[in-house]
Amino acid sequence: MTTSTGGPGPRTGHQRPAPAPGSSPPRALHRALGVQVAALCRSLATPTDPGRPLFGDAPGPWRRWVPYAVALAAVSSLLPVTIVMLMEDYGVGGQMAAALATAQAAPLVLAVTRPLQAWWIVAVADVLGAVASLGAAAPGGPVWPWTPPVVVGYLVLMAAVGLREPPRTLVAVWLATGAAGLAFVLAPVDADRGVAVSLFVLTGVVLLVVGSLRERGEARRRLTEQENVSEAERARRTLLEERARIARELHDVVAHHMSVITVQAESAPYRITGLPEAARKEFTAIAGSARESLTEMRRLLSVLRSEGAEGERAPQPGLDRVQQLVEAAVRAGVPAESSLSADLGAVPQAVDVSAYRIVQEALANVVRHAPGAPTRVSVTASASGRWLTVLVVNGSADGATSPLESTGTGHGLVGMRERVRLTGGTLDAGPLPDGGFRVAARMPLRDAETPEAPETPEDPE
Known part of the structure; x- marks a missing residue:
C-alpha cells in the first residue's frame, strides 16, 4: 500500500546568494543552448524509417526542419561558388557549368528524404564534372578531379547517407567513392590528384562516425522495445501464475462438493427405501460421473502445479x-x-x-x-x-x-x-x-x- 510523504517545509539554513548583475541571462542562455544541442544530438542518434525525412521523429517541430535548413543552406552557398569556379578556374562553359553545379548541389535537398538516390545523382554529376574539367588538369593548376565545393557537398551528402542506410550500403558507397577516385588517379594526366585520396579518407571518417551514431540509436531503440516486451511478458506470466494458484486453491472447494455428491449418490439407495430400480441405476451413474470428474480434476491440478511443488495438505482458509x-x-x-x-x-x-x-x-x-x-x-x-x-x-x-x-x-x-x-x-x-x-x-x-x-x-x- 502506498503512503504519502510530507510536503516541502520552510527552507532553513544558508540561502543561495543572488547572481551578480549581468551574469544570469548568459548563464540561462548557455543552459538553454546546451539543452537544444543535446536534443539535436539525440535526434541524430534516432534513426528514421525509409521514405521519411531525417529527424522525422524528433519531438520539436523546429528540429524536424533542421535537415531542410542545412540542405538549403548548403545548396545556396555551393551552387554559385561551383558555377563561378568551373567557369573561371576550370574553363568550363557557362551552360555546362550551371548544369553540372545544379546536379552536384541541388540533390542535397533530396538527401533529406532519399539520401541514396541523391548519392547516385551527385556521384554521376561529380564524375562528369571531373571529365569536363579535364582540360584544367595541369601542374600548378587547380585541384583535380574533385573541386573544393564538390568535396564539401559530398561530405554533407555522406552525413545524410550514414544516418539512413545500413552498414553494408555505407561500405559500398565508400568503396565506390574510392574506385572513382582511383580511376582518375591512374589517368595519364599530370595534375595534383591528392584531393581524390583526401575525399576517400574523409568519406570513410564521416560514414564511420555518422553510421556509429545511427547504430547506437538502433541499439537503444531495440533495447527499449525489448524492455517493453519483457515487461509485458512479465505481467502476463504473473497473471498466469496467479490464475494457476487460484485454480489450485479452488480445486479443494470443487473437490469437496464433488465428494459430497459422490457420497450422497452412493448412499441414497440405502437411505431411501422403496426406490425403483431405475432410480438406483441413476444414482449409481451419478456417483460414477462424480468419481470420474474428481479424477480429471486431479489430472488438471497436476498440470497447473509447477515442477517440484507439492499440493497443500491443510484445508483452504476462510x-x-x-x-x-x-x-x-x-x-x-x-x-x-x-x-x-x-x-x-x-x-x-x-x-x-x-x-x-x-x-x-x-x-x-x-x-x-x-x-x-x-x-x-x-x-x-x-x-x-x-x-x-x-x-x-x-x-x-x-x-x-x-x-x-x-x-x-x-x-x-x-x-x-x-x-x-x-x-x-x-x-x-x-x-x-x-x-x-x-x-x-x-x-x-x-x-x-x-x-x-x-x-x-x-x-x-
Missing part, C-alpha cells in the same frame, strides 16, 4: 481466520483493527477463500510498504444478503514507504483483481487523499434473478 491475520499484522508493528459482521450467513467457499486471500494480500502490502500505518479491516454483508464487502484501509505512515506492487513476483493487486473477477465481483483499489490506500472488494454471496443496485462500500466508523 473468513474465520481473518482475525488471525489482523493479530499477525499487529505483531509485525501495524496498528490494525478489524470489524467482522456476525450475520454473514452461508458464504460460498470460493468467495470465502477469495475474501481471506484479499485481506491477506492487503495486510502484507501494509507491512511491506507502509509499516506503522493505522489499518482497518472490515468484512460486512449487504442488507439484502447478496453481496459481501471486504474493505482494508490504511492511513499514511511516518516512516519511509514505497509504491504498492501491482506486477512482479508477488501477487498484490493482480491476485486481488483475478480473485474478484472469477467470483463475479468488483474491486476498487487506489490511494486516498490523505496519503493512505484503500482496497474494497465486492463479491456475490448468492445469485439472484433480478440485478441489484450497486452498493458503494463505505469506510467503517
Whole structure:
C-alpha cells in the first residue's frame, strides 16, 4: 500500500546568494543552448524509417526542419561558388557549368528524404564534372578531379547517407567513392590528384562516425522495445501464475462438493427405501460421473502445479481466520483493527477463500510498504444478503514507504483483481487523499434473478 510523504517545509539554513548583475541571462542562455544541442544530438542518434525525412521523429517541430535548413543552406552557398569556379578556374562553359553545379548541389535537398538516390545523382554529376574539367588538369593548376565545393557537398551528402542506410550500403558507397577516385588517379594526366585520396579518407571518417551514431540509436531503440516486451511478458506470466494458484486453491472447494455428491449418490439407495430400480441405476451413474470428474480434476491440478511443488495438505482458509491475520499484522508493528459482521450467513467457499486471500494480500502490502500505518479491516454483508464487502484501509505512515506492487513476483493487486473477477465481483483499489490506500472488494454471496443496485462500500466508523 502506498503512503504519502510530507510536503516541502520552510527552507532553513544558508540561502543561495543572488547572481551578480549581468551574469544570469548568459548563464540561462548557455543552459538553454546546451539543452537544444543535446536534443539535436539525440535526434541524430534516432534513426528514421525509409521514405521519411531525417529527424522525422524528433519531438520539436523546429528540429524536424533542421535537415531542410542545412540542405538549403548548403545548396545556396555551393551552387554559385561551383558555377563561378568551373567557369573561371576550370574553363568550363557557362551552360555546362550551371548544369553540372545544379546536379552536384541541388540533390542535397533530396538527401533529406532519399539520401541514396541523391548519392547516385551527385556521384554521376561529380564524375562528369571531373571529365569536363579535364582540360584544367595541369601542374600548378587547380585541384583535380574533385573541386573544393564538390568535396564539401559530398561530405554533407555522406552525413545524410550514414544516418539512413545500413552498414553494408555505407561500405559500398565508400568503396565506390574510392574506385572513382582511383580511376582518375591512374589517368595519364599530370595534375595534383591528392584531393581524390583526401575525399576517400574523409568519406570513410564521416560514414564511420555518422553510421556509429545511427547504430547506437538502433541499439537503444531495440533495447527499449525489448524492455517493453519483457515487461509485458512479465505481467502476463504473473497473471498466469496467479490464475494457476487460484485454480489450485479452488480445486479443494470443487473437490469437496464433488465428494459430497459422490457420497450422497452412493448412499441414497440405502437411505431411501422403496426406490425403483431405475432410480438406483441413476444414482449409481451419478456417483460414477462424480468419481470420474474428481479424477480429471486431479489430472488438471497436476498440470497447473509447477515442477517440484507439492499440493497443500491443510484445508483452504476462510473468513474465520481473518482475525488471525489482523493479530499477525499487529505483531509485525501495524496498528490494525478489524470489524467482522456476525450475520454473514452461508458464504460460498470460493468467495470465502477469495475474501481471506484479499485481506491477506492487503495486510502484507501494509507491512511491506507502509509499516506503522493505522489499518482497518472490515468484512460486512449487504442488507439484502447478496453481496459481501471486504474493505482494508490504511492511513499514511511516518516512516519511509514505497509504491504498492501491482506486477512482479508477488501477487498484490493482480491476485486481488483475478480473485474478484472469477467470483463475479468488483474491486476498487487506489490511494486516498490523505496519503493512505484503500482496497474494497465486492463479491456475490448468492445469485439472484433480478440485478441489484450497486452498493458503494463505505469506510467503517
